[in-house]
Amino acid sequence: MAIIDASVDINASVDKVWDIISDLDGEPKFWKGIKETRMISRDGNVVTREITIAFRDSKCMQKITIQPKEKILVEHTKGIIKGSKTLTLKPKDGGSLLEVNWDVKMSGLAGMFTGMIKKHIRNGTEQAMEAIKQHAERS
Known part of the structure; x- marks a missing residue:
């Protein structure tokens, strides 16, 4: 299991930051590990989508629950x-x-790479948070 906790203070309003992080189609601009997103369905605050991640161009299914201006x-x-x-x-x-x-693990044979992948996820998370911070503070 890879457990990763990260946080960043942003000198911008909750509304401004929310506009950035809740733009699910715009995630690849900030999260470099996500190459592509494809929405499959939306039912109220629940989105089902497929993403393509940088690790071997793997496709993953996601269920996203949005609590407006609080949590994703x-x-x-x-x-x-x-x-x-x-x-x-x-x-x-x-x-x-x-x-x-994050509370994730790699499935199947990739499971033996969870430790290595954890480092990439942490680095990618820190880069994404910094990019979100910079975008929110300058717009």
């Missing part, structure tokens, strides 16, 4: 990654606090 829960339901990624947004000191928590 991404459950990896099928593919090489199993588990979840949660983005939580909170107001803080006139700005925002963005937290990202």
